[in-house]
Amino acid sequence: xxxxxxxxxxxxxxxxxxxxxxxxxxxxxxxxxxxxxxxxxxxxxxxxxxxxxxxxxxxxxxxxxxxxxxxxxxxxxxxxxxxxxxxxxxxxxxxxxxxxxxxxxxxxxxxxxxxxxxxxxxxxxxxxxxxxxxxxxxxxxxxxxxxxxxxxxxxxxxxxxxxxxxxxxxxxxxxxxxxxxxxxxxxxxxxxxxx
Amino acid sequence: xxxxxxxxxxxxxxxxxxxxxxxxxxxxxxxxxxxxxxxxxxxxxxxxxxxxxxxxxxxxxxxxxxxxxxxxxxxxxxxxxxxxxxxxxxxxxxxxxxxxxxxxxxxxxxxxxxxxxxxxxxxxxxxxxxxxxxxxxxxxxxxxxxxxxxxxxxxxxxxxxxxxxxxxxxxxxxxxxxxxxxxxxxxxxxxxxxx
Amino acid sequence: xxxxxxxxxxxxxxxxxxxxxxxxxxxxxxxxxxxxxxxxxxxxxxxxxxxxxxxxxxxxxxxxxxxxxxxxxxxxxxxxxxxxxxxxxxxxxxxxxxxxxxxxxxxxxxxxxxxxxxxxxxxxxxxxxxxxxxxxxxxxxxxxxxxxxxxxxxxxxxxxxxxxxxxxxxxxxxxxxxxxxxxxxxxxxxxxxxx
Amino acid sequence: xxxxxxxxxxxxxxxxxxxxxxxxxxxxxxxxxxxxxxxxxxxxxxxxxxxxxxxxxxxxxxxxxxxxxxxxxxxxxxxxxxxxxxxxxxxxxxxxxxxxxxxxxxxxxxxxxxxxxxxxxxxxxxxxxxxxxxxxxxxxxxxxxxxxxxxxxxxxxxxxxxxxxxxxxxxxxxxxxxxxxxxxxxxxxxxxxxx
DNA sequence: TATGAATGAGCCTTCATTCAT
DNA sequence: AATGAATGAAGGCTCATTCAT
Numbered sequence: 001x002x003x004x005x006x007x008x009x010x011x012x013x014x015x016x017x018x019x020x021x022x023x024x025x026x027x028x029x030x031x032x033x034x035x036x037x038x039x040x041x042x043x044x045x046x047x048x049x050x051x052x053x054x055x056x057x058x059x060x061x062x063x064x065x066x067x068x069x070x071x072x073x074x075x076x077x078x079x080x081x082x083x084x085x086x087x088x089x090x091x092x093x094x095x096x097x098x099x100x101x102x103x104x105x106x107x108x109x110x111x112x113x114x115x116x117x118x119x120x121x122x123x124x125x126x127x128x129x130x131x132x133x134x135x136x137x138x139x140x141x142x143x144x145x146x147x148x149x150x151x152x153x154x155x156x157x158x159x160x161x162x163x164x165x166x167x168x169x170x171x172x173x174x175x176x177x178x179x180x181x182x183x184x185x186x187x188x189x190x191x192x193x194x195x
Numbered sequence: 196x197x198x199x200x201x202x203x204x205x206x207x208x209x210x211x212x213x214x215x216x217x218x219x220x221x222x223x224x225x226x227x228x229x230x231x232x233x234x235x236x237x238x239x240x241x242x243x244x245x246x247x248x249x250x251x252x253x254x255x256x257x258x259x260x261x262x263x264x265x266x267x268x269x270x271x272x273x274x275x276x277x278x279x280x281x282x283x284x285x286x287x288x289x290x291x292x293x294x295x296x297x298x299x300x301x302x303x304x305x306x307x308x309x310x311x312x313x314x315x316x317x318x319x320x321x322x323x324x325x326x327x328x329x330x331x332x333x334x335x336x337x338x339x340x341x342x343x344x345x346x347x348x349x350x351x352x353x354x355x356x357x358x359x360x361x362x363x364x365x366x367x368x369x370x371x372x373x374x375x376x377x378x379x380x381x382x383x384x385x386x387x388x389x390x
Numbered sequence: 391x392x393x394x395x396x397x398x399x400x401x402x403x404x405x406x407x408x409x410x411x412x413x414x415x416x417x418x419x420x421x422x423x424x425x426x427x428x429x430x431x432x433x434x435x436x437x438x439x440x441x442x443x444x445x446x447x448x449x450x451x452x453x454x455x456x457x458x459x460x461x462x463x464x465x466x467x468x469x470x471x472x473x474x475x476x477x478x479x480x481x482x483x484x485x486x487x488x489x490x491x492x493x494x495x496x497x498x499x500x501x502x503x504x505x506x507x508x509x510x511x512x513x514x515x516x517x518x519x520x521x522x523x524x525x526x527x528x529x530x531x532x533x534x535x536x537x538x539x540x541x542x543x544x545x546x547x548x549x550x551x552x553x554x555x556x557x558x559x560x561x562x563x564x565x566x567x568x569x570x571x572x573x574x575x576x577x578x579x580x581x582x583x584x585x
Numbered sequence: 586x587x588x589x590x591x592x593x594x595x596x597x598x599x600x601x602x603x604x605x606x607x608x609x610x611x612x613x614x615x616x617x618x619x620x621x622x623x624x625x626x627x628x629x630x631x632x633x634x635x636x637x638x639x640x641x642x643x644x645x646x647x648x649x650x651x652x653x654x655x656x657x658x659x660x661x662x663x664x665x666x667x668x669x670x671x672x673x674x675x676x677x678x679x680x681x682x683x684x685x686x687x688x689x690x691x692x693x694x695x696x697x698x699x700x701x702x703x704x705x706x707x708x709x710x711x712x713x714x715x716x717x718x719x720x721x722x723x724x725x726x727x728x729x730x731x732x733x734x735x736x737x738x739x740x741x742x743x744x745x746x747x748x749x750x751x752x753x754x755x756x757x758x759x760x761x762x763x764x765x766x767x768x769x770x771x772x773x774x775x776x777x778x779x780x
Numbered sequence: 781t782a783t784g785a786a787t788g789a790g791c792c793t794t795c796a797t798t799c800a801t
Numbered sequence: 802a803a804t805g806a807a808t809g810a811a812g813g814c815t816c817a818t819t820c821a822t
Contacts, residue, residue: 039808041810045793102308113219157360503691554748
């Protein structure tokens, strides 16, 4: 049955997520992934072409899931202020989740400089993030809360602030400072887009 | 003689820079580094404790050098506007240099999430970047060109924008767009710090 | 029902023949064989003890079939000259078939040096070939066309010439030269057995 | 020093010869070869590009050495009869050596059907064997001992007889019959080339 | 000071075989 | 009777590190 195979693939990707987060993109072995998934060594190779294939699916999945969550969170709000808050609260969801994701995401960004497939997956993520920003910005302009601004460029700037702040937070290695970085990022975005 | 040894270490670090930029942090081998340095295989191990030691010295050196250049460029200017321009022009020095540096730097950031030594080296880099931002911001406030703003936080925000924009540029894989990203980053920083 | 099982075994052996010819004795996998037979992966293991068992049956079958054909061809003729011609024309049946067979047969000969079962199967093939030669030689002697000669030894010599020439033809890798090698082999055999 | 490296390569090739003879071309592992050479696992890969490279050098070496020996043996004789005897005595040097060589050689012939590099090495061997036959045949014709015959074709026929007989002897698996097969091969060649 | 031969751990991958369904 | 998921052993290869020279 197809369904069962899909479940297995999910199980392996989930295990790979944890494994890469713990050990790093290049350090992680297929044995690690198999161990985390509680399956035997050959299984990841049975469900995926090779190691890179596992990891590419992992990248695609986590970026997609993050986008879905962010989109949902923003759609629930009506005012631009709440939308932005919801967006950043979803991005900065919590120290544990953020650490896990950004450990993996940073690894992928580093790899992406030499790997076209990863760049393409990331490109889609960027597009999705941009579409979220656009919704917020349009609403803000409609309300007169935000200054006139190019959606494209503002989307990039917001993305830059988020990634930049998140990296800086990661480099502190301190979970306690998570909320402070979230707040600072929020203030900075607001300063940037407000009139 | 100490001097000669130091020269050799420099030679190896320089070779490592090129090697890591070409092959990536995890893919690079000591053999690669030795080849780029035109020395025999045992030399890197002779002058450094091990592979990681070579790479840590590399990270420390390139971040230091970048800071020196940026500092110098900003010090040459007198107005906040020119200072900021000089800063960003030095950061976005050119597609070739930026690609080389950010390939390596991204690799290090990815590693740093699991390597304290790298985090510490990066922390010093952050401090240095912050000190540059501070000089510019103070001057801008003195001129009344910038709004009242927390230096610490603004420094982080500027750093975030720089890294964030640079990563996005890297992901395009397109050297031609370098100046467009530099300009966008400049506009964004300005929007953020101006009143 | 027994009959159905036998058909399935035939199907698998036939597929194995093509598979081994294409991929080589050691490179071929049970998955390959299953694919060529258009059955699922477990089937070869279901109808045969293991991989070697499949291949041993394959060797037995192809050598038997070749013998049958050669025997039939020779029996159709009445003069020793025609018999020999018929024999060699059947052996050198054509570049495509010969390549397919000798690829597999050479693999088996190579294996046979370490595998008794294969040696035994080949021994039977040798006996059969010898019996064909014997028929031709006896007829030739009766006609006074061939010199007095030990059937046993002449049979071996003819077999040696056939295999030897076929190997040399295989090593040319050139289908076009097939008929030249057949002619040369024929001339050589004739020179050897004629007075 | 270059000399030492060459000795090491010889040591590995020699070990590979024994290993392939014992285990077979495809079954043999680099670990086997390392073990036979009494070196560590990585050494064969240090001195050769990969496994195939080791084996190709092995094939080239053993065929070259055999040719040298045969050539030398034939050159020592003056009459065509003695030359032929010397040739075949050198070819059928003894059961132990012949078994070792033909186990490996048969493996290579089997591989050669799919491997161009092996075919080329074997082609050179064929050329060399042909040149030996030519010397003998010319001498025989000069003496009037052999019939008029095409050197090229006769060379192929002799090679075919040698390989064919040797294979048949190998298939007996019986060292005792070695001299009988040698004698039979000699008689057959003689019958073929004599008037 | 420098070399590069040698080591051996560890990785990815393949694949025969088993077995629950 | 047949499937194909799962296992795990084994192989080729890479490479950091060591060490005799």
